[in-house]
Amino acid sequence: AQSVTQLDSQVPVFEEAPVELRCNYSSSVSVYLFWYVQYPNQGLQLLLKYLSGSTLVKGINGFEAEFNKSQTSFHLRKPSVHISDTAEYFCAVRLSRSSASKIIFGSGTRLSIRP
Amino acid sequence: DAGVIQSPRHEVTEMGQEVTLRCKPISGHNSLFWYRQTMMRGLELLIYFNNNVPIDDSGMPEDRFSAKMPNASFSTLKIQPSEPRDSAVYFCASSLGQNLNEQFFGPGTRLTVL
Numbered sequence: 001a002q003s004v005t006q007l008d009s010q011v012p013v014f015e016e017a018p019v020e021l022r023c024n025y026s027s028s029v030s031v032y033l034f035w036y037v038q039y040p041n042q043g044l045q046l047l048l049k050y051l052s053g054s055t056l057v058k059g060i061n062g063f064e065a066e067f068n069k070s071q072t073s074f075h076l077r078k079p080s081v082h083i084s085d086t087a088e089y090f091c092a093v094r095l096s097r098s099s100a101s102k103i104i105f106g107s108g109t110r111l112s113i114r115p
Numbered sequence: 116d117a118g119v120i121q122s123p124r125h126e127v128t129e130m131g132q133e134v135t136l137r138c139k140p141i142s143g144h145n146s147l148f149w150y151r152q153t154m155m156r157g158l159e160l161l162i163y164f165n166n167n168v169p170i171d172d173s174g175m176p177e178d179r180f181s182a183k184m185p186n187a188s189f190s191t192l193k194i195q196p197s198e199p200r201d202s203a204v205y206f207c208a209s210s211l212g213q214n215l216n217e218q219f220f221g222p223g224t225r226l227t228v229l
Contacts, residue, residue, distance in 0.1 A: 043208070
């Protein structure tokens with residue numbers, strides 16, 4: 001079965017600094033990968049997804065992630081964060097060859113931005 | 116588009132009472148998901164429907180939980196009887212067709228069982 005690990009439960013950074021949120025997955029077959037963002041008191045929103053093709057995926061709000069098959073990673077990055085990026089970020093995985101497979105979410109990383 | 120609509124947004128009830136959470140998916144979406152989010156366990160998928168049919172209910176914690184989708188525009192998650200450990204935020208999400216790759220989440224229902 002597939003699984004996803006987010007090693008950092010919290011990441012504090014200063015405003016305008018770069019950030020990387022780490023995500024590693026485990027699966028014996030090919031997968032789709034996702035990052036979702038949850039702003040305070042809201043539901044989750046899709047930030048970006050990797051299905052196939054270019055391993056560098058660009059999402060909304062200036063975020064991007066790189067799929068690294070050899071390291072089974074899908075880290076999320078942003079070169080310069082803003083206060084408005086304060087949220088919880090969830091990495092997720094889904095089997096690519098099963099139309100009925102469900103998305104498995106990681107435990108989340110809380111990003112806090114300091115002015 | 117109004118997005119996924121959930122009601123109520125907040126629910127406080129006493130142990131032993133029945134609780135019903137409601138969800139209206141985005142019009143045209145025919146996959147619907149119920150999730151539970153807690154500090155201890157994170158985000159857990161409880162059940163999902165495709166074309167109003169339950170596909171995977173392996174995440175439903177126990178018989179006290181039940182979910183229905185009587186039509187394409189409405190679903191309920193019921194807890195009877197409720198217990199304090201059921202306190203959590205319950206999210207409903209929907210997606211288009213068989214594309215489970217982008218789920219649209221509702222704002223959630225914060226349930227507190229005293």
